[in-house]
Amino acid sequence: MTLLQSPTFLIALIILVLGIIVVAKGLVIVRQSEVMVIERLGSFNRLLESGINFIIPFIDQPRAITMIRYTRSGEDYIPISSTEARIDRRETVMDFPGQPVVTTDNVTVRINGALYFQIIDPRAAVYEVENVSQAIEVLAKTTLRSVVGKMELDRIFESRSEVNDKIQAAMDEPSNKWGVRITRVEVQDIHMPEEVEDAMRLQMAAERRRRATVTEAEGEKSAAIARAQGERESAILNAEGDKEATILRAQGEQESIKLVLEALGNDIDDKRTVVGYLLGQTYIKTLPDMAKNGERVFVPYESSALLGSMGMFRELSGTPEDVARAASATNSAVGRAAMGGAAFGS
Incomplete structure (x- = not known):
């Protein structure tokens, strides 16, 4: 009997083959960011992390997880369901179809959103919910209707980030029970009826x-204010100019009178004569202006100043013709003053 026909050899060969099969079946390589849930005889046993792992064939079995993903074909979303033994721990995006939502101002809009989630507890994702992706999708839709249904249409457009934050906050508590973390929610498109778009x-x-x-x-108000300010400043500058000119003229007359008085020396009679002459001249020059500025000008009854001035004119004037004209003007003024005051028309 040869060695190949020996029962011992055959038993050893069978054991070797079975060992190879066991090793091949029991050796499991888990990639980075993946994890496997292992059940032993139907009960949870352990989690297989990334790297080389060994399980007992036919006794230890991986527990699969059901995931639903959508593929977009034009305007339609096609759901694809898959059963996966390896659970991906990376962040996953779910672009679910648009949902009709009625706002508080009774406008029906269709909102398309995207949901980003990550499985942080694979055991809870397998044992706490039947289909974790479907549960997340339904929760996102109901939360979206609840949050947007409490807002007006204009506010939805103005504060999309607020809508995203409210949806995420409302989904945190139930999703944590399933071992899922909602990282963020994004409202992508908001479709409105045509009549609402036309009204907007x-x-x-x-x-x-x-x-x-x-x-x-x-702009017109600012221009009017600027014009008014310019006119005001111009009037102020003109008034200041007139004031300075008047002051300068008065100072000039004062200087001229002072020079005349200094030239006369200490003769008091000559100084009185000159002062009376200057006052009378100023008085006479003022009368036409007073008549022009008003409808009627009343000359007071006291005409001694006028007579005195005219007398000084006679003393200072050297020609008979000037004396006669001054006397005639004086008599006429005195006659009118004697009647109680004369009125000059403008």
Whole structure:
């Protein structure tokens, strides 16, 4: 009997083959970011982390997880269900179809969102929920309807980040029970009925016209204020110029009088004569201006100043013709003053 026909050899060969099969079946290589849930005789045994692992064939079995993913074909979303023995711990995106939502101002909109989640507890994801991806999808849809249904349409457009934060906060507690962490939620597209879009376009156009009108009015207001300020500053400058000119003229007359008085020396009679002459001259020059500025000008009854001035004119004038004209003007003024005051028309 040969060695191949020996029962011992055959038994050893069978044991070797079985050993190879056991090793081949029991050797499991888990890739990075993946994990496997192992059951022994139907009960949870352990988790296989990344690297080389060994299980007992036919006794230890991996527990599969069911995942649903969507593929987009044009405007339609096609769901694809798969059963996977290896659980991916990486962040996964779920782009679920758009959902009709009614806002508080009774506008029906269709919102398409994207959900990012990550499995952090594979055991809970397998044993706490039947289909973790489907559960997350349904939870996201119901939360979206609940959050958006409490808001107005304009606010949804203005505060998308607020909507995302509210949805994520509402999904945190139930998703943690399933061993899933919701990393973020994004509202992608908001589709409205055509009549609502037309109304919003008209509203935006009216708002732009209103802003243009307000801007134009503010510009006109600023221009009017600038003009008024310019006219005010111009009037102030003119008044200051007139004031300075009047002061300079008065100072000049004062200097001229002072020079005349200094030239006369200490003769008091000559100084009185000159002062009376200057006052009378100023008085006479003022009368026409007073008549022009008003409808009626009353000369007071006391005409001694006028007579005195005219007398000084006679003393200072050297020609008979000047004396006669001054006397005639003096008599006429005195006659009118004697009647109680004369009125000069403007």
